[in-house]
Amino acid sequence: MKNKVWVWMLLLAAQLCSGVAMASQEENKLMAVFLGRFASYIELPDRGSKHFVITLIDENPFGSLLDDLYLGKQINGKPVVIRYATKIEDIGQSDLLFITLVNPRTRQEAIDYGAKNSILTISTAMGFAERGGIIQLDFLQQQTRIKINHTAALKSNIRIGAPLLSLATVVKGVAP
Amino acid sequence: MKFSDLSIRLKLVALLGVSAAMALVVSAILSLVLTVLSVRDESLRHLRQTADIAQDNLTATLAFRDNASATRMLASLASNPRILAALISDDELQPFSTYVSPAASQPDVAAYLAQVAALAKERHKQLHVEREGFASIAYGYMFAVNPIVFDGKTIGTLTLLSDNVILKERISAFVLMQVLVSVLTLVIIAFISIRLQRVFTTPIFHIIETIRTIAQTKNYTVSVNTIQNDEFKVLYSHFNDMIAEIRERDSQLSRLATTDPLTGLANRRNAMEVMQTMVTRARRKQEPFGLVMFDIDHFKRVNDQYGHPVGDAVLKAVAATLTRAAREIDLVARIGGEEFLVLCDNSDLKATQHIAERMRAAIEQTEVFCGSGTTPLKVTASAGVYASIPESEDFEVSLARVDAALYRAKETGRNKTVNWEEE
Numbered sequence: 001m002k003n004k005v006w007v008w009m010l011l012l013a014a015q016l017c018s019g020v021a022m023a024s025q026e027e028n029k030l031m032a033v034f035l036g037r038f039a040s041y042i043e044l045p046d047r048g049s050k051h052f053v054i055t056l057i058d059e060n061p062f063g064s065l066l067d068d069l070y071l072g073k074q075i076n077g078k079p080v081v082i083r084y085a086t087k088i089e090d091i092g093q094s095d096l097l098f099i100t101l102v103n104p105r106t107r108q109e110a111i112d113y114g115a116k117n118s119i120l121t122i123s124t125a126m127g128f129a130e131r132g133g134i135i136q137l138d139f140l141q142q143q144t145r146i147k148i149n150h151t152a153a154l155k156s157n158i159r160i161g162a163p164l165l166s167l168a169t170v171v172k173g174v175a176p
Numbered sequence: 177m178k179f180s181d182l183s184i185r186l187k188l189v190a191l192l193g194v195s196a197a198m199a200l201v202v203s204a205i206l207s208l209v210l211t212v213l214s215v216r217d218e219s220l221r222h223l224r225q226t227a228d229i230a231q232d233n234l235t236a237t238l239a240f241r242d243n244a245s246a247t248r249m250l251a252s253l254a255s256n257p258r259i260l261a262a263l264i265s266d267d268e269l270q271p272f273s274t275y276v277s278p279a280a281s282q283p284d285v286a287a288y289l290a291q292v293a294a295l296a297k298e299r300h301k302q303l304h305v306e307r308e309g310f311a312s313i314a315y316g317y318m319f320a321v322n323p324i325v326f327d328g329k330t331i332g333t334l335t336l337l338s339d340n341v342i343l344k345e346r347i348s349a350f351v352l353m354q355v356l357v358s359v360l361t362l363v364i365i366a367f368i369s370i371r372l373q374r375v376f377t378t379p380i381f382h383i384i385e386t387i388r389t390i391a392q393t394k395n396y397t398v399s400v401n402t403i404q405n406d407e408f409k410v411l412y413s414h415f416n417d418m419i420a421e422i423r424e425r426d427s428q429l430s431r432l433a434t435t436d437p438l439t440g441l442a443n444r445r446n447a448m449e450v451m452q453t454m455v456t457r458a459r460r461k462q463e464p465f466g467l468v469m470f471d472i473d474h475f476k477r478v479n480d481q482y483g484h485p486v487g488d489a490v491l492k493a494v495a496a497t498l499t500r501a502a503r504e505i506d507l508v509a510r511i512g513g514e515e516f517l518v519l520c521d522n523s524d525l526k527a528t529q530h531i532a533e534r535m536r537a538a539i540e541q542t543e544v545f546c547g548s549g550t551t552p553l554k555v556t557a558s559a560g561v562y563a564s565i566p567e568s569e570d571f572e573v574s575l576a577r578v579d580a581a582l583y584r585a586k587e588t589g590r591n592k593t594v595n596w597e598e599e
Contacts, residue, residue, distance in 0.1 A: 161237035167245040
């Protein structure tokens, strides 16, 4: 009898995990799409680059999704280049930096790097916007929530379009 | 009552009024159609403008699948009470966010949205490939469907539903105004028609009145005149010509009725009428009235010997002599073949006898030419004379007496005047 209960519980957990996994896949897909769409509402300082560089630092939750999605696509009239970095030093000259760093300290370093180099920083990490990241994405109950640190954006000479701001929760200033 | 039974005045007023009313109705219908089209286009343009404005912000909500923001933004449409509903659909036409006005009927809105969704499905190419929206008016509502385009691609559609209240109100206001203006215009047209009809009816009534006057008075000397220089002038001219012709014919008929055609003297009938008048007046005024009756002596012989043309010439010559010898107040008439009657108004026996004798002597001196190379013919005439203050208005008594006197003149030798004497 006890074994049967365990079997049922395992099956239920597997089902739940499968659901979560499917939801996560869907969120990742949306996130991958959103990265490009954010760029449409953002005005970055002109660096004279011929490409629009999206850099993903640390773990890649998208697999080949980003490459597939942006293959042959253009953002702001420029061909998209996807780069994957594991260290801050690898970020280089980017337009958009998607940060999946789990370590708060290194994540902050990435934020600071982005701020210094006028890079649009995006992450799903909690408190990302409050810490100086520009766009924080949350997926809650299959709903998208966007949090924007407008002060950080302005400090990085990045202008964010009103339509995007109208959707977002705007954070001003940076938490100590 | 038939139209043909109406007076010309009413016909003209009716024709002018109906013509103007027809023009007014056609103009009103055209204006109404143009206004409906204009108001319709304007209403749809406003709806599309509203959709365009809303779409700018809503694009981001759909782009980032932010349903909450989309719902919040759509809810701001509540400030426009005419908006019944708004729907954002994704690129697979699945509803993403919906707003329905609290004042709207939910079942109606659901039905309307279903109808528009079906249309949007039909126009998939227009929305997704051509990236062009569409708007139209349906029964009870109007709608606009805009593609939500992001980065050159249609990622969904925005559908706005609005009621037709403003459209109906504006059309109703226009119809009301049109009716009021039409009624006012018809009143003015009726007034103008009544004034204008006089231009046509006044000359007609003038002619009718003239005809009536002529019929009552038999006075054919009247004529009609107009200052108008149109067909009425021609009508008046022809009417005057016709009256002149009637006047001339009347005159000729009158002459024929009262005149002896051979001698030009008054005929018997005219003589009798004038004598009745003279007798009546003489009796009323107790004045004497004289009669002389002449008969050409042996006139039958003249006819037999010289022929009727000479006889006629004799009659003419005698008539001319009598006319010359008569006073202005006397009337000389031929009352028979060779018999003449002279009516001497206000003449006693002496004066009448004097006139008769003067006439007889003049006849005796008259020469009638019967042709070149022949001796002029001379004739004599006998005359009976009678004069008195009439005892009655019956002139036959006087006529019989003067006839009797003439008979005695004939009996007693001819070429003489004989007074009537009571036997």
